[in-house]
Amino acid sequence: MAKISVIVPCYNEEESLPFFYNEIEKIRPQIPTDFEYIFVNDGSKDETLKILRKLNLENPELVHYINLSRNFGKEAAMYAGLSEATGDYVTLMDADLQDPPETLIEMYHILQDPDVDCVAARRSDRKGEPWLRSFFSHLFYKIMNKISETPVIDGVRDFRLMKRPMADAVLDLAEYNRFSKGLFTWVGFNTEYVAYENRERVAGDTHWNFFRLLKYSIDGFINFSExxxxxxxxxxxxxxxxxxxxxxxxxxxxxxxxxxxxxxxxxxxxxxxxxxxxxxxxxxxxxxxxxxxxxxxxxxxxxxxxxx
The missing domain is CATH 1.20.58 (Methane Monooxygenase Hydroxylase; Chain G, domain 1)
Incomplete structure (x- = not known):
């Protein structure tokens, strides 16, 4: 039977993890594949690692975790998860449930088309998001798509389900300065998009303030444009x-x-x-x-x- 590797970067997600695990377990029986969860603890300072150890002890065949030596950032955590994934399909998800787990069901069925290599989630709105953050997000995508030969679609998150060849192609890009939204497009492959309504974090506080998002945007400009x-x-x-x-x-x-x-x-x-x-x-x-x-x-x- 085919297997899906679910990669979940975690940084101070002790409040969100129990909710996420319960929700992903609800949809797992609805997808006719084996599963493996790969949680990546990216130098959390709370009880995230303790929760991951407990989940692993309760179900060692299903739940796996990687504990990084320090906080390397989300991009590095996703890359670490990709390096350990063994599934025929690979998905990247956030632990705060802003990526709705039930969308995986639709993604899986779309991916049964032999001409489709990846299905990515795209927000249809930005409800609940501060207007200033939405404004600058839209501005970033407009500028990015004008100055770069690698298109980055507005509203598309890191949440996606990929077939193994595409996951391997992304994994082969071992560059230190990573901007995954651009890398997913740069490797090519046929990608379909699934729309969903924006969701707030289920628990905890966001780690992405304005200045971190600004730095992330500048990295995107520099990594994919001259x-x-x-x-x-x-x-x-x-x-x-x-x-x-x-x-x-x-x-x-x-x-x-x-x-x-x-x-x-x-x-x-x-x-x-x-x-x-x-x-x-x-x-x-x-x-x-x-x-x-x-x-x-x-x-x-x-x-x-x-x-x-």
Whole structure:
């Protein structure tokens, strides 16, 4: 019989895990496959690991867990889960039940089509989400799809069910700086989408504040687009053009009006503008260099401390 590997990254999910486990167990008999649960404890500081050990003791053939040596981030936790999955189908889910487990049933049936390699969940709305976060999320996807050759669809989460060949293809991408939403698209394969209404966390607090989401968005831009570097070049040329005009204006005014005092303000303004733009462009280039630096060091994406 075929098997589904359910990968669940966990970071401080002690409140959510019992709810998640009960819900996923309800739908398991409705899918005619074997199951394995692979929970990845990503350096939690609460009782998450203790709960995972208990679940494993109660059902060691079904429930497995990976305990990472520290918090490596969700991307690394998902990659760790993929590396341990043995199923013919592989799914990635959050423990907070924002990914509805019952959607797996529909995903499985769609995936029986031999021409479909992956079924991904896509939110049909953003009810309950702060409007500012929704605005910037939509803005991110619009910009991303304009500057990148790898499309990233608005509303699509990491929650998806993949056939083994696609899971192996994603696993082969061993890069340190990971942006899975882009990687899932980059590897190709035929993907269908299932819509569902947005859900709030069943328990606990979200770990994704505005600044973490902003950092995640910047990583997406840099990992899948050269547009920021091109922007640095074009904007640099624009500033040079403006500076040339400004210099001609300042020299012309000095010749015809001979007023050095008024020229001081314009000179300072030009200098501050030029220095500000230069620092911005250096920051963009530095971000790319930092990503290269972390890649060439060749450090592992994650380190496993314990697994069962």
């Amino acid at each position: 547009a920021p570097l091109n922007l640095a070049v074009y904007f640099g040329l624009f500033v040079v053009f403006v500076d040339i005009i400004a210099v001609i204006f300042v020299i012309g005014r000095a010749i015809f009006w001979r007023d050095p005092v008024s020229g001081w303000a314009s000179t300072v303004t030009i200098m501050l503008f030029a220095f500000g733009v230069t620092l911005l462009m250096l920051g963009i280039i530095g971000k790319y260099i930092a990503k290269i630096f972390s890649e060439v060091k060749g450090r592992p994406v994650f380190i496993i401390k314990e697994k069962k």
